[in-house]
Amino acid sequence: xxxxxxxxxxxxxxxxxxxxxxxxxxxxxxxxxxxxxxxxxxxxxxxxxxxxxxxxxxxxxxxxxxxxxxxxxxxxxxxxxxxxxxxxxxxxxxxxxxxxxxxxxxxxxxxxxxxxxxxxxxxxxxxxxxxxxxxxxxxxxxxxxxxxxxxxxxxxxxxxxxxxxxxxxxxxxxxxxxxxxxxxxxxxxxxxxxxxxxxxxxxxxxxxxxxxxxxxxxxxxxxxxxxxxxxxxxxxxxxxxxxxxxxxxxxxxxxxxxxxxxxxxxxxxxxxxxxxxxxxxxxxxxxxxxxxxxxxxxxxxxxxxxxxxxxxxxxxxxxxxxxxxxxxxxxxxxxxxxxxxxxxxxxxxxxxxxxxxxxxxxxxxxxxxxxxxxxxxxxxxxxxxxxxxxxxxxxxxxxxxxxxxxxxxxxxxxxxxxxxxxxxxxxxxxxxxxxxxxxxxxxxxxxxxxxxxxxxxxxxxxxxxxxxxxxxxxxx
Numbered sequence: 001x002x003x004x005x006x007x008x009x010x011x012x013x014x015x016x017x018x019x020x021x022x023x024x025x026x027x028x029x030x031x032x033x034x035x036x037x038x039x040x041x042x043x044x045x046x047x048x049x050x051x052x053x054x055x056x057x058x059x060x061x062x063x064x065x066x067x068x069x070x071x072x073x074x075x076x077x078x079x080x081x082x083x084x085x086x087x088x089x090x091x092x093x094x095x096x097x098x099x100x101x102x103x104x105x106x107x108x109x110x111x112x113x114x115x116x117x118x119x120x121x122x123x124x125x126x127x128x129x130x131x132x133x134x135x136x137x138x139x140x141x142x143x144x145x146x147x148x149x150x151x152x153x154x155x156x157x158x159x160x161x162x163x164x165x166x167x168x169x170x171x172x173x174x175x176x177x178x179x180x181x182x183x184x185x186x187x188x189x190x191x192x193x194x195x196x197x198x199x200x201x202x203x204x205x206x207x208x209x210x211x212x213x214x215x216x217x218x219x220x221x222x223x224x225x226x227x228x229x230x231x232x233x234x235x236x237x238x239x240x241x242x243x244x245x246x247x248x249x250x251x252x253x254x255x256x257x258x259x260x261x262x263x264x265x266x267x268x269x270x271x272x273x274x275x276x277x278x279x280x281x282x283x284x285x286x287x288x289x290x291x292x293x294x295x296x297x298x299x300x301x302x303x304x305x306x307x308x309x310x311x312x313x314x315x316x317x318x319x320x321x322x323x324x325x326x327x328x329x330x331x332x333x334x335x336x337x338x339x340x341x342x343x344x345x346x347x348x349x350x351x352x353x354x355x356x357x358x359x360x361x362x363x364x365x366x367x368x369x370x371x372x373x374x375x376x377x378x379x380x381x382x383x384x385x386x387x388x389x390x391x392x393x394x395x396x397x398x399x400x401x402x403x404x405x406x407x408x409x410x411x412x413x414x415x416x417x418x419x420x421x422x423x424x425x426x427x428x429x430x431x432x433x434x435x436x437x438x439x440x441x442x443x444x445x446x447x448x449x450x451x452x453x454x455x456x457x458x459x460x461x462x463x464x465x466x467x468x469x470x471x472x473x474x475x476x
Contacts, residue, residue, distance in 0.1 A: 004027055010058030035200070084167035098151065156193070260313055266308040355411065384400070423454070
């Protein structure tokens, strides 16, 4: 889809408060924005489109090209229409007055131009598709509430708007009316108009949004996509897909999409690295003296950063802020010892608590927590017993804690899984389990970057042919 507007690594100001809110909108897509407090964060998000929330720092783009902050803000105000609970009730105002009135959106420049467009065939066709059978001279104030809001959508199309912001209409429209209203929204999406839903009704958001941005504590926490949890794991999030569980049997080839690449990537005391890892691939980097692995660990886990070069993840160039922001979400680091400090599991929590701790924030703290936990428990029970999942990890043997740590990444599905010396100190039977979990993660489309030594011994000792097929050696 063609990108309309993008603001990344952004700081905004609204009523003296600082917000970190990225924004990416493409033509014809529907984005949901779910906030923890609509009076503060919700109003700040609303303000991005009407000009009351000011961007102070960050990178901004229009139609895929870099643009200044002021230019982007002006474009948003001219190209967006906000449909909210406010309704015109002036009895003298007619349907025609409302539709042809000039406002901030000037894509049709004069009243005369708009009057001519009223009688074009495309206008009549669009009204018919929206189920609007109105007299132009009819009073706007007497329209049924659903017709009024459908007319608001029609006006946005009529004026040439490129983005429609729908703010909390579920608070005033009944269920069947919401469905009818959203049918009209989808008609406009087919015309290439982008839609932003600002709402706190999660069922509504999950039913219609292509992806949902979760804003908590004045910052964007997660981009939540339908496929992010995979298969039937989280029906609670509104997507009916086939149940997953860990699958057996041969996997397909790694696809051709490059998920992670580095160019002249330089860490302290090491030569520059240049390589690419495709989705579904297990890429191996030899490290016999632990220098490379420790430097990578310091870069990703200790936020030391890198000295030179560039990193690109799923088409996006990363800076040091991204590295910190994506860690544990789009970038995962797995070590031989799964327990904290530096691991991915908390020893004093149950296995279920460890899984939900990572998964629940993706949906926001109000999104049907109890049902979601039950779905996590049900899905994880295909791999571990329910009795074990409810025990503290301190009572689990190391091998099962390891399996759970990989399973956590399997559920979270980051773009990049970095495995630092995964076989160090492990018995041969545990090594086979780790190999199996690496393959399961690769099947989920992750790029797996493994740093280790003695890979020849590992390869000779395994019967997992899929692991050998997916394995590719990187030059250090």
